[in-house]
Amino acid sequence: MKAIPYGRQHIDQTDIDAVVSTLQADFLTQGPKVQEFENKFADYVGSKYAVAVNNATSGLHLAVLALGLKEGERVITTPITFAASANCVRYAGGEVWFADIDPDTYLLSIESTKKLINSKPKGFFKGIIPVDFAGLPVNLEAFRDLANEHDLWIIEDACHAPGGYFSDSKGVKQMCGNGNYADIGIFSFHPVKHIACGEGGMITTNSEKLYKRLSSLRTHGITKEDMAENHGGWFYEMQELGYNYRLTDIQSALGITQLTKNKAGVARRNDIANNYKQAFNGKVKFQSLPDGNLNAHHLFVVEVDDRKGLYDFLRTHHIYAQIHYIPVHTLPYYKEIGYGSTDLSKSENYYSRCISLPMYPTLSNEEQGFVIEKVLKFVNG
Ligand SMILES: *Cc1c(COP(=O)(O)O)cnc(C)c1O
Numbered sequence: 001m002k003a004i005p006y007g008r009q010h011i012d013q014t015d016i017d018a019v020v021s022t023l024q025a026d027f028l029t030q031g032p033k034v035q036e037f038e039n040k041f042a043d044y045v046g047s048k049y050a051v052a053v054n055n056a057t058s059g060l061h062l063a064v065l066a067l068g069l070k071e072g073e074r075v076i077t078t079p080i081t082f083a084a085s086a087n088c089v090r091y092a093g094g095e096v097w098f099a100d101i102d103p104d105t106y107l108l109s110i111e112s113t114k115k116l117i118n119s120k121p122k123g124f125f126k127g128i129i130p131v132d133f134a135g136l137p138v139n140l141e142a143f144r145d146l147a148n149e150h151d152l153w154i155i156e157d158a159c160h161a162p163g164g165y166f167s168d169s170k171g172v173k174q175m176c177g178n179g180n181y182a183d184i185g186i187f188s189f190h191p192v193k194h195i196a197c198g199e200g201g202m203i204t205t206n207s208e209k210l211y212k213r214l215s216s217l218r219t220h221g222i223t224k225e226d227m228a229e230n231h232g233g234w235f236y237e238m239q240e241l242g243y244n245y246r247l248t249d250i251q252s253a254l255g256i257t258q259l260t261k262n263k264a265g266v267a268r269r270n271d272i273a274n275n276y277k278q279a280f281n282g283k284v285k286f287q288s289l290p291d292g293n294l295n296a297h298h299l300f301v302v303e304v305d306d307r308k309g310l311y312d313f314l315r316t317h318h319i320y321a322q323i324h325y326i327p328v329h330t331l332p333y334y335k336e337i338g339y340g341s342t343d344l345s346k347s348e349n350y351y352s353r354c355i356s357l358p359m360y361p362t363l364s365n366e367e368q369g370f371v372i373e374k375v376l377k378f379v380n381g
Contacts (some may be wrong), residue, residue: 074339156184177202218245
């Protein structure tokens with residue numbers, strides 16, 4: 001029997017053709033495809049600027065640097081995320097403080113974040129990194145109000161959510177990563193995410209100043225801008241210590257063709273989610289969906305009493321469900337350096353019960369029916 005993973009990429013002939021023609025062109029890296037991908041991605045999410053990078057982890061690193069995070073400065077994020085959302089703060093020598101999640105949306109709780117901020121003197125924290133977990137957009141309007149009150153920046157970790165949106169208080173749809181409420185948005189093109197580049201990431205922003213800083217930091221901190229006239233065409237300056245975090249033209253060509261399929265992919269993911277919800281309604285708890293939101297559904301998470309039992313049972317039927325995530329504050333590295341003593345019991349309780357079921361556009365109705373049948377069989381005993 002064919003194995004059913006929790007997620008998988010979808011590569012078709014148009015993707016293959018795009019990569020092959022880039023291999024036959026003049027540039028392998030830093031060519032026209034990078035810029036085209038950046039422009040198309042910015043158009044798609046509705047941001048002014050986009051900066052392509054070699055993966056989202058690099059994107060997060062550049063984001064905290066561009067926002068000026070310094071050693072010892074403190075940033076708040078959620079424990080229910082991939083470690084990279086927190087690690088970027090450590091790269092810059094900052095402290096990661098965790099606030100708890102909402103037990104129904106599984107997103108960073110605004111109340112818990114407020115409580116943590118208010119328990120400390122003014123100026124204690126520098127920024128917040130909310131995560132659009134599983135593809136469900138964070139209400140960034142609410143976080144912006146809180147951030148403005150305390151002079152904080154916001155990095156939206158939108159790695160799970162290209163194509164998702166929430167509706168703000170005026171009823172306007174706000175696409176994930178559009179930069180209207182967060183300072184910077186981050187996306188990943190790891191094959192398990194919506195858009196596969198092998199490795200890859202995108203940083204979005206509406207700030208020209210941040211855009212320039214991010215572009216410079218991506219390429220060693222080197223710039224040539226406006227220098228040819230005074231010094232000659234070869235001239236460049238290294239103005240700060242940057243990195244080589246560039247995406248290649250080959251990956252960008254793949255990213256462009258993958259991006260064109262994302263809208264349909266998100267729609268199919270939502271069909272799959274609706275099938276699960278219909279089957280599980282009243283029997284198995286799943287992530288709630290606030291009004292006016294489109295969940296991009298990187299994942300479909302359910303909660304069960306005997307999570308390990310279900311995980312093992314599904315594996316005997318070649319269904320490879322996955323767990324997202326082990327709370328970051330309980331990972332040995334963070335346990336050792338742990339800051340604060342915030343109550344994170346909702347995150348810990350969620351982790352003891354969560355399991356991500358197969359969710360990807362090419363999952364067939366038959367395969368999904370098989371998954372649903374096995375989950376219900378296990379839950380009903
Ligand atoms: C995948 C992921 C990342 C890191 O992405 P990479 O492209 O693999 O570096 C960061 N944050 C979240 C929430 C992710 O899911």
